[in-house]
Amino acid sequence: MSEMHPSLDLDESAPAIQVRDLHKSYGDNEVLTGIDFHVDKGQVVCVIGPSGSGKSTLLRCVNRLEEPTSGQILVEGIDITDPDTELDQVRTRIGMVFQQFNLFPHMTVLRNLTIAQQRAKGRGRKEAEQIARENLLKVGLADKEAAYPAHLSGGQQQRVAIARALSMNPDMMLFDEPTSALDPELVGDVLDVMKKLAHEGMTMMVVTHEMGFAREVGDKLVFMDGGVIVEEGDPVEVLTNPQHKRTQTFLSKVL
Amino acid sequence: MTRSARTRLMTLSLYAVFLALVVIFVLLANWEAIKDNFFLTEGFTGNWQDMVFTGAKNTILYTIISFIGGFVLAVILVLMKLAPIAPFRWLATAYIELFRGLPALVVILFMGFGVPIAFGWRPPGGTVGAGLVALMLVAGAYMAETLRAGIEAVPKGQTEAARSLGMNAPWTMASIVMPQALRIVIPPLTNELVILLKDTSLLFVIGLAASQKELTTLARDFMSSGPSAGTATSLTFAALLYLAITLPLTRLVAWMESKQKRSR
Ligand SMILES: Nc1ncnc2c1ncn2[C@@H]1O[C@H](COP(=O)(O)OP(=O)(O)OP(=O)(O)O)[C@@H](O)[C@H]1O
Ligand SMILES: [Mg+2]
Numbered sequence: 001m002s003e004m005h006p007s008l009d010l011d012e013s014a015p016a017i018q019v020r021d022l023h024k025s026y027g028d029n030e031v032l033t034g035i036d037f038h039v040d041k042g043q044v045v046c047v048i049g050p051s052g053s054g055k056s057t058l059l060r061c062v063n064r065l066e067e068p069t070s071g072q073i074l075v076e077g078i079d080i081t082d083p084d085t086e087l088d089q090v091r092t093r094i095g096m097v098f099q100q101f102n103l104f105p106h107m108t109v110l111r112n113l114t115i116a117q118q119r120a121k122g123r124g125r126k127e128a129e130q131i132a133r134e135n136l137l138k139v140g141l142a143d144k145e146a147a148y149p150a151h152l153s154g155g156q157q158q159r160v161a162i163a164r165a166l167s168m169n170p171d172m173m174l175f176d177e178p179t180s181a182l183d184p185e186l187v188g189d190v191l192d193v194m195k196k197l198a199h200e201g202m203t204m205m206v207v208t209h210e211m212g213f214a215r216e217v218g219d220k221l222v223f224m225d226g227g228v229i230v231e232e233g234d235p236v237e238v239l240t241n242p243q244h245k246r247t248q249t250f251l252s253k254v255l
Numbered sequence: 256m257t258r259s260a261r262t263r264l265m266t267l268s269l270y271a272v273f274l275a276l277v278v279i280f281v282l283l284a285n286w287e288a289i290k291d292n293f294f295l296t297e298g299f300t301g302n303w304q305d306m307v308f309t310g311a312k313n314t315i316l317y318t319i320i321s322f323i324g325g326f327v328l329a330v331i332l333v334l335m336k337l338a339p340i341a342p343f344r345w346l347a348t349a350y351i352e353l354f355r356g357l358p359a360l361v362v363i364l365f366m367g368f369g370v371p372i373a374f375g376w377r378p379p380g381g382t383v384g385a386g387l388v389a390l391m392l393v394a395g396a397y398m399a400e401t402l403r404a405g406i407e408a409v410p411k412g413q414t415e416a417a418r419s420l421g422m423n424a425p426w427t428m429a430s431i432v433m434p435q436a437l438r439i440v441i442p443p444l445t446n447e448l449v450i451l452l453k454d455t456s457l458l459f460v461i462g463l464a465a466s467q468k469e470l471t472t473l474a475r476d477f478m479s480s481g482p483s484a485g486t487a488t489s490l491t492f493a494a495l496l497y498l499a500i501t502l503p504l505t506r507l508v509a510w511m512e513s514k515q516k517r518s519r
Contacts, residue, residue: 065415092421102416106434115430116420161416168420 014077016041016172016203017062022071024057031057033227035071039172039220044204046214046235049224050250055207058224059174062205063094076171092120095165095173099180101157103149109136109160110145113167121168128167135163139193155186159193172203179210211255215239223247295488302477302489309466310473311496317469318452321387325394325451326444332399333406337428347399354396360457363389367461383467386458394451398444405440406432442511449501449508470496 017039024032031054039045047055060066062073064080064087073080080090104112113132117123123131136142139159149157158178165173175194179187191213198204198217208214214221214235221235223242231238231247239255242248256264335347354362366389371377378384409432417427456471463472470493477489 063419065419088418088421088423090421091419094419096416096419098412098416100412102410102412104413104416104431106438116417116422119426119430120421120423164420 014074015039016043016076017205018072018074018077019058019062020072020074022058022061022073023069024054024061024066025069031227032061032068035227035229037222037229037232039203039205041203042201043219044198044202044206044217045220045222046218047205047207047222047224048209048211048214048250048254049230053224054227055224056176059096059176059205059207062174063091063096065096088120092116092168093171095162095168095170097158097161097165097173097175097178099177101149101154101161101181103157103161103164105149107148108145109141109147109149109152112149112160113164116164117167131169132163132167135166136160138166138196139163140189153186154182155189158182158190162190162193162197166197172205173197175204175206175208177207177209179208209254211239223250225250292486293488293491295483295486302481302483303492306470306473306477306489306492306496309468310470310493311500313467314452314455314469314471314497315500317383317387317390317455317458318448321390321394321455322448322451324387324391325398328391328395329398329402332395333402336399336403337406351396351399354393355400357393359390359393359454360460362393363457363461365389366392381464382461383458383463386461386463390451390454390458393454394447397447397450401440401443401447402436404443405436408439409435439515442508442515445504445508445511449504452501452504453497 015038019035019037022032022035023030035054035058047058049055057066061068062075062080064073068081071081075090075094078085078090080087103109104115107115110129110132113135114125114128117128117131118125133142133145136145139162141156141159141163144152144156144160149160152160158181162173162178178194179190182190187210191210194204194206194213195217206213206218218235220232221238222232223230223238223244223246225246231242231244238247239251242251332347332351335343338344363386366378366385367382371385378388380387413431413435414427417431418424422431455469458469459472459475463469468476474489474493477483478487479485481489483489
């Protein structure tokens with residue numbers, strides 16, 4: 001495989017994601033007020049919490065779509081808050097799936113999957129297309145490579161978005177409410193793909209309202225409220241026997 | 256009277272007023288004078304080839320040249336406006352404000368007469384070159400604003416998706432944002448093409464050589480020389496030629512805009 005960059009100094013024993021005392025403010029509004037947590041390799045960590053609690057902000061700090069105000073974020077042992085870190089290179093190792101899919105509307109499905117492979121990983125077109133096709137097959141959309149995103153259903157678009165992220169061969173995947181914009185009957189297909197990924201051992205951090213998914217495939221459940229992690233632990237444990245009042249209140253509303 | 260009857264009466268009287276106006280105009284107009292002044296076809300036959308193959312040809316050529324030049328300038332200005340270094344942004348903003356604030360005619364006169372005298376520098380191509388540079392400078396300022404609006408209309412999620420895949424900022428701009436922005440700005444840019452086409456008539460003021468004359472300059476010549484001298488016939492012909500180009504373009508813009516609206 002022809003990589004454009006020299007390989008990073010990966011710390012094999014380090015957790016996939018390690019967040020230390022993370023703070024994030026927008027002006028006077030402190031959205032994250034000291035977050036400490038980690039995701040181990042191969043773990044599926046689900047993040048739940050009320051709207052505005054900072055879930056998206058936390059996720060977006062992990063690949064530095066948002067600039068943390070203070071604190072440290074280590075991705076496979078590499079400090080991504082260090083200004084000398086080659087961010088673009090780290091980002092190729094972190095797949096991200098958005099609530100609104102964010103496919104490139106002016107490109108075919110296949111091109112959506114190859115453009116970043118070629119531009120950011122320096123892969124040739126042939127290799128990129130082969131990898132793209134493998135991933136389309138994986139999400140069950142092998143027959144859609146020539147389609148444009150506008151001609152796909154929401155569920156198909158989100159699966160293409162997942163395949164696009166996977167085509168970079170990331171070490172971990174971040175999902176920000178991947179099924180929230182979907183019609184209920186299309187949620188299942190996307191969740192199935194995510195479950196398959198989890199079973200293959202992909203490291204995943206998933207912001208979601210799908211408690212069933214968290215219970216079934218999550219290794220850890222994190223409950224956030226007001227910019228802090230209120231409670232975390234085994235998903236079944238947290239969901240059936242929440243320790244904190246705020247967790248109980250939240251769960252009584254959504255379950 | 257019922258409501259529908261009242262509406263019908265109202266419509267009928269509006270038609271009547273319209274008809275009356277047309278009749279009055281037809282009766283009062285001096286058709287002989289109008290024909291002699293605007294449509295003197297006898298004798299004009301000798302001029303029409305010059306009008307089309309020199310005048311209209313040059314007008315189209317000048318429009319294309321200044322549009323392309325203006326577009327390149329606009330791309331540079333927009334990239335400067337998006338630059339991380341503040342002085343670049345200031346410079347681009349100052350440029351855009353300056354050239355959008357000045358009449359195009361003043362810029363043309365500056366380039367045609369002021370600059371060669373003050374700086375001892377003549378733009379390539381002589382007089383017409385100076386005029387074209389002026390049109391480019393003005394068009395670039397307007398197109399830069401159009402382009403900026405187009406870039407801002409591309410959802411932020413597009414940039415975020417590209418960056419999260421590890422694409423760097425220049426690649427993201429070149430292969431994700433710009434292509435979408437360009438699609439958005441095709442209708443307004445076509446409008447600017449129409450405006451530019453009409454603005455080439457301003458080159459009239461800088462004295463073009465015979466083979467360089469554009470449509471308006473040539474039409475003005477034929478108002479005082481040649482077989483249709485003393486009438487505005489050549490101007491009428493020029494006007495028809497302008498419309499033959501601008502009307503299809505404006506219809507095209509309307510069509511593209513309605514298509515874009517539907518696809519959204
Ligand atoms: N770019 C921004 N500028 C200013 N404030 C922001 C910005 N992005 C987020 N916020 C604020 O940060 C807080 C947390 O937002 P965030 O999107 O992380 O919440 P969330 O937990 O993901 O909520 P939801 O469930 O609605 O997606 C909110 O109060 C929001 O208004
Ligand atoms: Mg969110």
